[in-house]
Amino acid sequence: MKPPPFDYATPRSVDEVTELLREAPDESSLLAGGQSLMPLLNMRMAQPRVIVDLNRAKGLDAIEQTPEGRVRVGAMVRQRRIETDRELRDRLPLLTEAARHIAHIPIRMRGTVGGSLAHADPAAELPATVCALGGRMVVRGPDGERTIPAEEFFLGALTSAIDPGELLVAVEIDTPPNGTGWSFREVARTHGAFALAGAAALVHSGEDGAIDLMRLALLGVGSVPYVPDWIAETAVGEGPEESLFRRIGERVRDELAPFDDVHATADYRRRVAGVLTARALAEAAGRGNGRVKR
Numbered sequence: 001m002k003p004p005p006f007d008y009a010t011p012r013s014v015d016e017v018t019e020l021l022r023e024a025p026d027e028s029s030l031l032a033g034g035q036s037l038m039p040l041l042n043m044r045m046a047q048p049r050v051i052v053d054l055n056r057a058k059g060l061d062a063i064e065q066t067p068e069g070r071v072r073v074g075a076m077v078r079q080r081r082i083e084t085d086r087e088l089r090d091r092l093p094l095l096t097e098a099a100r101h102i103a104h105i106p107i108r109m110r111g112t113v114g115g116s117l118a119h120a121d122p123a124a125e126l127p128a129t130v131c132a133l134g135g136r137m138v139v140r141g142p143d144g145e146r147t148i149p150a151e152e153f154f155l156g157a158l159t160s161a162i163d164p165g166e167l168l169v170a171v172e173i174d175t176p177p178n179g180t181g182w183s184f185r186e187v188a189r190t191h192g193a194f195a196l197a198g199a200a201a202l203v204h205s206g207e208d209g210a211i212d213l214m215r216l217a218l219l220g221v222g223s224v225p226y227v228p229d230w231i232a233e234t235a236v237g238e239g240p241e242e243s244l245f246r247r248i249g250e251r252v253r254d255e256l257a258p259f260d261d262v263h264a265t266a267d268y269r270r271r272v273a274g275v276l277t278a279r280a281l282a283e284a285a286g287r288g289n290g291r292v293k294r
């Protein structure tokens with residue numbers, strides 16, 4: 001299979017990228033790692049007139065700290081780097097762990113953080129994980145930069161809040177408080193396959209032993225990451241107990257409305273998601289500063 005013909009541009013800066021996008025906002029596609037775009041082109045599911053290659057544009061591949069102390073991961077940072085960067089692993093181990101579940105190493109060597117987020121695949125690991133971490137997407141367009149909270153960024157399957165003419169330049173994430181436990185759990189048919197369902201969780205307890213932070217996001221169970229808005233209300237002030245995590249898992253299972261497809265039924269996905277939720281919360285609490293009651 002071969003892609004349809006297209007013009008190919010290799011801008012050297014983000015300004016050049018936005019300039020090129022301005023010329024044909026609806027007819028351009030950005031090329032990052034190409035791990036999703038190339039199959040789409042080959043299958044003729046995308047037929048852009050111009051491909052704007054981000055691989056030579058400077059300033060998109062840094063992992064740095066913002067003046068506010070957030071971790072800023074450039075859109076062109078490869079998924080493999082997320083997995084192997086030691087400093088990042090110390091600050092955001094949940095992100096590191098999630099990256100390990102993406103496909104296989106050769107794909108992660110090319111695939112980028114920005115490409116995965118912008119592609120907005122409902123079964124992808126990074127979108128849900130960045131939602132669990134409360135990340136913010138930094139998007140640049142002809143009118144400058146804007147920031148979109150992760151939970152508002154994913155609008156539907158393969159649809160994000162990036163407008164034509166814009167690109168994702170980075171994602172910014174606050175480091176969770178010291179002592180925050182984390183967990184990423186997923187079920188896939190084979191190692192490296194897209195998840196049937198998955199859960200990313202953070203849990204922190206205060207000095208009195210009660211939970212004071214819980215965040216959760218699920219993948220593979222709808223067209224966008226599922227982020228229960230009742231989680232803090234339900235968990236904060238409670239002791240980190242297995243029974244609480246099971247209750248939350250059951251509520252998640254009952255609330256979800258996933259889809260049937262060739263890989264799994266909706267009911268299977270709901271049940272797996274409920275179990276993964278309880279297990280991820282228990283594992284996160286066990287890794288954190290609280291004493292988990294069994």
Ligand SMILES: Cc1cc2nc3c(=O)[nH]c(=O)nc-3n(C[C@H](O)[C@H](O)[C@H](O)COP(=O)(O)OP(=O)(O)OC[C@H]3O[C@@H](n4cnc5c(N)ncnc54)[C@H](O)[C@@H]3O)c2cc1C
Pocket residue numbers: 029030031032033034035036037038054075076101102103104107110111112113114115116118119121123124125126162166167168169192193194195
């Ligand atoms: C066999 C196989 C298995 C895979 N398994 C998994 C898996 O288990 N989990 C998973 O999460 N992914 C999986 N993937 C997808 C992989 O993670 C891709 O790397 C990812 O989806 C896209 O990243 P990319 O850098 O390759 O982006 P590209 O393919 O280059 O681009 C993807 C889309 O995002 C747009 N885009 C890219 N960068 C930007 C930007 N900075 N701003 C705005 N738009 C942008 C492109 O225009 C395109 O529409 C798999 C891929 C393959 C080939």
